[in-house]
Amino acid sequence: MALTYQVDDKGYYGEFGGAFIPEMLYPNVEELRTHYLDIIKDPSFQKEFHDLLRDFVGRPTPLFEAKRLSEKYQTQVYLKREDLCHTGAHKVNNTIGQILVAKKLGKNKIVAETGAGQHGVATATVCALMGLECIVYMGAIDIERQAPNVARMRMLGAQVVAAESGSKTLKDATNEAMRHWINHPVDTHYIIGSVVGPHPYPDMVARFQSVISEEIKAQLTEKVGRNYPDYVLACVGGGSNAAGAFYHYLDEARTQLVAAEAAGQGITSGHSAATTFLGKSGVLHGSKSLLMQTEDGQVIEPYSISAGLDYPGIGPMHAHLFKTGRAHFYDITDEEALASALELSQLEGIIPALESAHALAVLPKLQAKSTEIVVINLSGRGDKDLATYQQRLNLV
Amino acid sequence: MNRISAVFESAKGPILNVYATAGFPHLGDTMTVLEALQEGGADIIEIGMPYSDPVADGETIQQSNQVSLDQGMTVAHLFEQLKDLRVKVQVPVLLMGYINPVLQFGVERFCQKCQEVGVDGLILPDLPMAEYESEYQEIFERYGLYNIFLITPQTADERIRRIDSVSQGFIYMVSSASTTGAKTGISSEQELYFERINQMNLKNPRLIGFGISDRESFLKASASASGAIIGSAFVKLLAHSSHLREDIVTFVRGIKGLK
Numbered sequence: 001m002a003l004t005y006q007v008d009d010k011g012y013y014g015e016f017g018g019a020f021i022p023e024m025l026y027p028n029v030e031e032l033r034t035h036y037l038d039i040i041k042d043p044s045f046q047k048e049f050h051d052l053l054r055d056f057v058g059r060p061t062p063l064f065e066a067k068r069l070s071e072k073y074q075t076q077v078y079l080k081r082e083d084l085c086h087t088g089a090h091k092v093n094n095t096i097g098q099i100l101v102a103k104k105l106g107k108n109k110i111v112a113e114t115g116a117g118q119h120g121v122a123t124a125t126v127c128a129l130m131g132l133e134c135i136v137y138m139g140a141i142d143i144e145r146q147a148p149n150v151a152r153m154r155m156l157g158a159q160v161v162a163a164e165s166g167s168k169t170l171k172d173a174t175n176e177a178m179r180h181w182i183n184h185p186v187d188t189h190y191i192i193g194s195v196v197g198p199h200p201y202p203d204m205v206a207r208f209q210s211v212i213s214e215e216i217k218a219q220l221t222e223k224v225g226r227n228y229p230d231y232v233l234a235c236v237g238g239g240s241n242a243a244g245a246f247y248h249y250l251d252e253a254r255t256q257l258v259a260a261e262a263a264g265q266g267i268t269s270g271h272s273a274a275t276t277f278l279g280k281s282g283v284l285h286g287s288k289s290l291l292m293q294t295e296d297g298q299v300i301e302p303y304s305i306s307a308g309l310d311y312p313g314i315g316p317m318h319a320h321l322f323k324t325g326r327a328h329f330y331d332i333t334d335e336e337a338l339a340s341a342l343e344l345s346q347l348e349g350i351i352p353a354l355e356s357a358h359a360l361a362v363l364p365k366l367q368a369k370s371t372e373i374v375v376i377n378l379s380g381r382g383d384k385d386l387a388t389y390q391q392r393l394n395l396v
Numbered sequence: 397m398n399r400i401s402a403v404f405e406s407a408k409g410p411i412l413n414v415y416a417t418a419g420f421p422h423l424g425d426t427m428t429v430l431e432a433l434q435e436g437g438a439d440i441i442e443i444g445m446p447y448s449d450p451v452a453d454g455e456t457i458q459q460s461n462q463v464s465l466d467q468g469m470t471v472a473h474l475f476e477q478l479k480d481l482r483v484k485v486q487v488p489v490l491l492m493g494y495i496n497p498v499l500q501f502g503v504e505r506f507c508q509k510c511q512e513v514g515v516d517g518l519i520l521p522d523l524p525m526a527e528y529e530s531e532y533q534e535i536f537e538r539y540g541l542y543n544i545f546l547i548t549p550q551t552a553d554e555r556i557r558r559i560d561s562v563s564q565g566f567i568y569m570v571s572s573a574s575t576t577g578a579k580t581g582i583s584s585e586q587e588l589y590f591e592r593i594n595q596m597n598l599k600n601p602r603l604i605g606f607g608i609s610d611r612e613s614f615l616k617a618s619a620s621a622s623g624a625i626i627g628s629a630f631v632k633l634l635a636h637s638s639h640l641r642e643d644i645v646t647f648v649r650g651i652k653g654l655k
Contacts, residue, residue: 018527020495020524165455165458291496296497297496
């Protein structure tokens with residue numbers, strides 16, 4: 001049988017995936033699993049989804065030829081401008097899709113987790129748009145670190161609840177959102193923000209984000225006369241923007257898939273979030289994947305300067321891409337990401353999110369040829385990271 | 397015969413199963429707590445294996461897990477603490493925990509250790525039935541371990557029947573849609589659910605857990621099942637106890653209605 005990078009009918013990508021959930025969540029996840037494909041393949045759903053992506057999100061996002069960056073690295077760099085999406089990042093592609101699914105399932109309340117607050121804002125936004133009640137769990141420490149996004153969510157009418165358990169960051173916010181769903185199984189849909197969680201979430205989120213590579217194909221054809229690049233670069237925390245950027249190239253052997261993980265202060269420093277380098281197979285938040293953990297199987301709190309990348313796991317699809325060698329993974333330190341953020345700002349006039357800066361930082365290491373085409377998924381804009389940039393880049 | 401089955405066969409009154417987090421309140425308290433539970437009259441003991449991310453548990457049990465982990469508890473250390481279990485404790489013992497630490501310890505090695513120290517069964521809420529049947533059942537059975545499944549008010553009848561067919565020992569009936577310790581007391585709506593399941597004539601007996609905290613809720617739950625499980629309420633007692641053995645014995649006797 002040919003190697004496949006898509007999810008199989010049991011919810012696995014190779015050895016990774018599945019639905020490791022307590023019985024309390026089984027009816028909800030099973031309801032979603034049995035209906036999600038029918039719902040999202042329905043022409044009326046597709047029309048509503050794509051109309052909203054166009055008129056509300058502002059899609060298609062441009063594919064921008066970064067000429068000065070290309071000149072510097074002697075290759076042909078194109079930026080997929082997800083930073084120009086409404087709410088400032090690719091996250092909204094998924095929340096639009098999932099809120100439409102939630103409505104089809106008859107749910108009138110939404111729960112979500114958020115780390116840096118981008119997914120929380122994207123969820124609060126679509127809940128306001130659709131008039132659904134919204135509760136967002138956010139680690140108590142992240143609430144302090146990301147005050148502007150907390151204010152945005154509240155302004156949009158969402159209730160932001162502090163996750164006070166464990167390490168009080170993204171993984172704990174995810175635990176609390178799952179607990180909330182256990183306690184409110186009938187009327188609530190859980191909008192997971194990345195390609196993580198029990199099957200069918202990784203597949204469903206990847207499908208909603210796949211609009212990114214769908215557009216890249218059409219835009220590249222127009223610009224360079226072929227629909228595939230030689231490289232697609234994207235950062236990976238849980239991995240939703242990478243899943244979207246890779247999706248339509250999974251079986252395109254001429255395209256190398258390149259993922260950037262957050263090495264934090266370095267993969268041997270003890271302050272890192274580079275899961276494929278430091279993790280091993282384990283179960284967290286409902287799926288089996290690569291996971292940063294102790295020898296005893298306790299989950300390790302990761303570190304990255306980027307709040308969107310400090311997740312101890314990685315989506316099961318990416319674990320499979322790593323294991324099979326289909327995608328190549330680079331570890332990018334805080335310092336490298338900061339330098340690339342500054343470089344993009346000054347060469348192209350675009351201030352990237354810290355997460356996206358990790359993908360940009362692969363460019364100096366890639367050694368692409370001058371004839372080769374490199375697409376970098378610029379997943380979000382840097383406004384939310386200004387305080388960090390100000391401090392770390394001495395912008396005073 | 398597995399000790400769990402023996403308890404259900406010989407029980408005169410409602411069965412009390414008490415959950416205690418291992419290594420809590422202090423790392424070395426595990427065996428003291430187990431012995432006191434037996435002395436007080438607990439019929440089954442469930443030992444919680446601490447985990448960093450226990451999604452099915454509410455605040456009380458989460459915190460006890462964290463305290464235990466911070467004090468250095470590991471799966472290997474727990475088995476070390478339990479090495480003389482069967483010299484001191486005769487009631488059935490279950491290990492309750494999450495699948496990841498078991499995977500890292502090694503499923504087969506874990507089951508072997510359970511058998512060695514005299515553990516009778518496992519409760520792993522994030523191990524789904526389909527995975528259990530395809531990957532774990534054969535190993536668990538080889539080491540004489542019962543795997544206890546959960547059902548909830550949202551579990552469809554057809555699935556309850558399937559769970560009943562793969563269960564051994566008893567079915568853990570979650571009293572309401574909730575995490576552990578989220579609610580206390582039993583409503584009339586819950587009593588209807590208990591009775592609905594009771595009418596299904598399942599092959600396995602049921603113990604009702606979640607929201608059972610005192611003698612009143614214990615008796616209400618036991619009216620439509622073989623007994624009930626107390627977790628968070630007991631962990632709270634452990635957290636505040638200054639005379640562990642005496643407090644535990646008094647608590648258990650109070651629930652069982654013993655003098």
